[in-house]
Amino acid sequence: MSKSIRFYYDLLSPTSRGLWLALKLGNKPIEYCPIALRKLEQLTDEYKKINRFQKVPAIVDGDFHLAETIAIIRYLADKGQLDEKLYPKSLEARARVDEFLEWQHLNIRLACSMFFRDAWLFPINGLAAKPKPERIQELIEGVETNLGLLELIWLEKDFLVGQQMTVADLVGASEINQLKIFHYKVDEKKFPKVAKWLDRVREATNPYHDEGLAFINMKAKQAKL
Template structure:
């Protein structure tokens, strides 16, 4: 939220001036999914993260292709609407607006359970993969905004528990500390240019 990605120094890493971005020697890379796959291949991570098995890898790719405008899109929309919109307008969030973005998220959560999770321990089968990691990271955005989407979804809650245990609960909590404290966010903690960007984005919806 400091706006460091808007500097000329950061432009050398990512001309789009967005995070995340990676610099590996003289090589630079943008987009979170591309970065994850690059790191998995470069450091030869355990096979379950991005399986060598053709069909298991296809399941991971399938989810990563779907999630951008679904889990990620609807989850971040709820987060931005519930946390940032009241900061930008100085007004309480209209209940009907919150209901609308919550329903959009609920639709894709149902699709996630029925299509991708089904009755499997993890998205690609019996072992955790990058797909599970990406999915849970995005689902923690609404949780950080105060919407506990796991509360009345036992299948989703059990999947979350398995992912947390596979990653390590302490590491999981540390990684999500910032987002889980988002409800305490105040406007003075956000760079002015970011506030303007979000204001334009949210008020036109």
């Protein structure tokens, strides 16, 4: 009997969280191996043997090691580890999902990552001073430029690439939800489609959605104290 694929992740990482949701929804045998980024476990020699880039997420399937979220999604789909609805087999439907996954890197992911890094991650770890209000505003504007693109280009239907939720939605929503740690909330008046889409993703993925955000929400509450 073959061993389960091992999935290395940290739910603090939005890319890990999006893939974690896809695996939970797929309900296939997976060995979940948490890696605590806050404890720098990804930088250990032991983890370097798992992923030479020393990042999460990563998977190990027998002797095969793989990093990078999109590569992992494609591999797991071809191995039958993902629900076909989340990553379709149809060439055109899959291409639409891939289109968003490729687009989001330099758009919604970049903007949200910069916000998370500069407003929370670096200051809390003593790597940079708390940003000034004008810098925070610049970061928000970067995020909202991309929320506007989601509103205008990607959300013509209920989900990003049609009427059915896919991994594109899980990945995109995870990036935006990361900003909850800094108490950022999508403005429903400015971005009504985005706000409703996030609600649909949450409804479609719970209880895993809220479980995956538990650490983010805890840190957000601590920051308020």
